[in-house]
Amino acid sequence: MSSKHIVVIPGDGIGAEITAEALRVSQSAAKKCGFSFTHESKQAGGAAIDAYGVPLPEDTIEACRKADGVLLGAVGGPKWDNVAPELRAEKAILGLRKSLGLYANLRPIKVFPALAAQSPLKPEIVSEVDILIVRELNGGIYYGARQEAVIVNEVEQAWDREGYSRPEIERILRLACRSAIGRKGKVTSVDKANVLATSRLWRKVANEVAADFTQVEINHMYVDNCAMQLVLNPGSFDVLVTGNLFGDILSDEAAVLSGSIGLLPSASLGDGTGLYEPIHGSAPDIAGLGLANPLGTILSAAMMFRYSLGSEQVAAMIEAAVDQVLADGYRTPDIYQQGLTKVSTEEMGQQVINRL
Amino acid sequence: MSSKHIVVIPGDGIGAEITAEALRVSQSAAKKCGFSFTHESKQAGGAAIDAYGVPLPEDTIEACRKADGVLLGAVGGPKWDNVAPELRAEKAILGLRKSLGLYANLRPIKVFPALAAQSPLKPEIVSEVDILIVRELNGGIYYGARQEAVIVNEVEQAWDREGYSRPEIERILRLACRSAIGRKGKVTSVDKANVLATSRLWRKVANEVAADFTQVEINHMYVDNCAMQLVLNPGSFDVLVTGNLFGDILSDEAAVLSGSIGLLPSASLGDGTGLYEPIHGSAPDIAGLGLANPLGTILSAAMMFRYSLGSEQVAAMIEAAVDQVLADGYRTPDIYQQGLTKVSTEEMGQQVINRL
Numbered sequence A, B: 001m002s003s004k005h006i007v008v009i010p011g012d013g014i015g016a017e018i019t020a021e022a023l024r025v026s027q028s029a030a031k032k033c034g035f036s037f038t039h040e041s042k043q044a045g046g047a048a049i050d051a052y053g054v055p056l057p058e059d060t061i062e063a064c065r066k067a068d069g070v071l072l073g074a075v076g077g078p079k080w081d082n083v084a085p086e087l088r089a090e091k092a093i094l095g096l097r098k099s100l101g102l103y104a105n106l107r108p109i110k111v112f113p114a115l116a117a118q119s120p121l122k123p124e125i126v127s128e129v130d131i132l133i134v135r136e137l138n139g140g141i142y143y144g145a146r147q148e149a150v151i152v153n154e155v156e157q158a159w160d161r162e163g164y165s166r167p168e169i170e171r172i173l174r175l176a177c178r179s180a181i182g183r184k185g186k187v188t189s190v191d192k193a194n195v196l197a198t199s200r201l202w203r204k205v206a207n208e209v210a211a212d213f214t215q216v217e218i219n220h221m222y223v224d225n226c227a228m229q230l231v232l233n234p235g236s237f238d239v240l241v242t243g244n245l246f247g248d249i250l251s252d253e254a255a256v257l258s259g260s261i262g263l264l265p266s267a268s269l270g271d272g273t274g275l276y277e278p279i280h281g282s283a284p285d286i287a288g289l290g291l292a293n294p295l296g297t298i299l300s301a302a303m304m305f306r307y308s309l310g311s312e313q314v315a316a317m318i319e320a321a322v323d324q325v326l327a328d329g330y331r332t333p334d335i336y337q338q339g340l341t342k343v344s345t346e347e348m349g350q351q352v353i354n355r356l
């Protein structure tokens, strides 16, 4: 087997600590499975602004393009909130998505039985949650034409254009339908077709794509209703597919249902290198203190083995070890409850390694 | 005192039953306070499509323009789902908003102590909820330019334009800031300023407007984070102000936190006549069966007395009676729990009247 190569981007805040643990776990699991990979570290976000004056250096993009997978911690923080807009740390994220052609953001949302009690929802509502959110990541209003504030006919105004083309909708719907096979076979496509022209095209193309998948049943939901159903009946969803902006909102709403956003991983996929990162932020207030939860990053690394490095075996081994660590009562402060064992970022990584 | 005049639009589905009870309660409360008003009934939505071939007849618009307030039940239903887009029942809603210049949608979200247990959230999280959502209702992507599916350079595509002008942002922010006085004095403005040009203008203008209100403290939140915070810390919000599309999503998300969307009212205000309606839909499956909850419409009527008819006294009397009916254990089927008294739509209206 030819060796795989990954790029690790620690980023800012707690990024360094959490990616360090994810890397240790990955190396240990890979070794146990006879899988070998190499890695190099690159900068992005605030760290890159400080070092190179730009949030996403060309050198980082190049390294990511050549790699088999990218593992990212988190970027941004108040220190860089007041730089010029084109230098903001978020530009690193948006730039990476665009330059790697990452058109699909996959966010599995499940509730770990050991943590169900931490959910803001009642236990009977969360227990059945197992949602895969598939968010379009390379189009829509995020990358449409826009006009910053300008005075026209003496009135100050600004605008942004939401839009999708058939090929963009087709590829994300195909990915959603493929993902539903082996799950419950149910795809919910979310739009605002009673108002938006873009949504009406989205819905039409979604139906056409889904017709090619005989094992998959598609249904459509307005985004406002979906925002309600995620809280009322989260257990009724299987795969949820939607555009970039609605996906941003709904995936974050769905994330908090789990009661532990520190544990949620994500994968961003395109035709080339995939990018893997936890869904939480860089938490500058606790950076360097060993308080951060590394499990979201560790589970993101597992997704990387599955989707980009071609080893379902390593992925499953890491996921099983995380389940076991939680069942055994180890908790970082964000998910700690009385009577359980409080551990640091590094100890949590070690407990996962011990159970591989 | 000169007599006020209102238009009642029952609409479709359960609309007739719930507006009938709201009208009975309004008449009874007004009489007790020595307040007099007249009313007439007009059609919109599916009922108007059936009768006149259009969802919003000119005659209805004219009557609404001349009235002091409009009380609406609900419009739409599967029967009219397959008519041409320009005839859809939703057009009645969007058309009324535009022709009456209703630029502000006010949605108070509070949890009735007697119903807190029905919330999908844990009791300790919902108990403090008292949010006023102020949604811009006459601009943004709802009314921007759009392009239905069209083939350009051999690629099928569609787009919609999101946009706001300074005067549009100023008036809704002023209304939000005014509303915060007499509440907790806290305004949270929600946008996506890290991506959208429209949001960056929104944020700038919001700060300028808020600077004129010394008793009000403004803060800004990204829409994705807001979708999380509404579930995690709903008690931390006071007034939440946002654009049309984000408001559509967030107000529905916030509504379900209460555990009883059948009880939530809304007011849509502009420079002329105000429109009042419950936030729930037309529920065609239970229409005519006496199962619908009229309290959302009754509380909408109370808002109408407060904001459009100039009688805080009638408004407060209706609201107090509703509180009392709930405390006394009367429940329509949607909020029924064992041990309490199940009542029909009409009986619920009567119980409110008995407590005025």
Ligand SMILES: CC(C)[C@H](C(=O)O)[C@@H](O)C(=O)O
Pocket (backbone or CB within 6 Å): A090, A093, A094, A248, B194, B195, B224
């Ligand atoms: C940082 C921001 C631009 C980004 C987005 O809106 O996509 C973030 O919220 C996310 O969801 O990854």
Ligand SMILES: CC(C)[C@H](C(=O)O)[C@@H](O)C(=O)O
Pocket (backbone or CB within 6 Å): A194, A195, A224, B090, B093, B094, B248
């Ligand atoms: C019916 C629809 C067009 C409408 C909207 O999106 O505004 C509805 O969802 C609402 O919130 O009143």
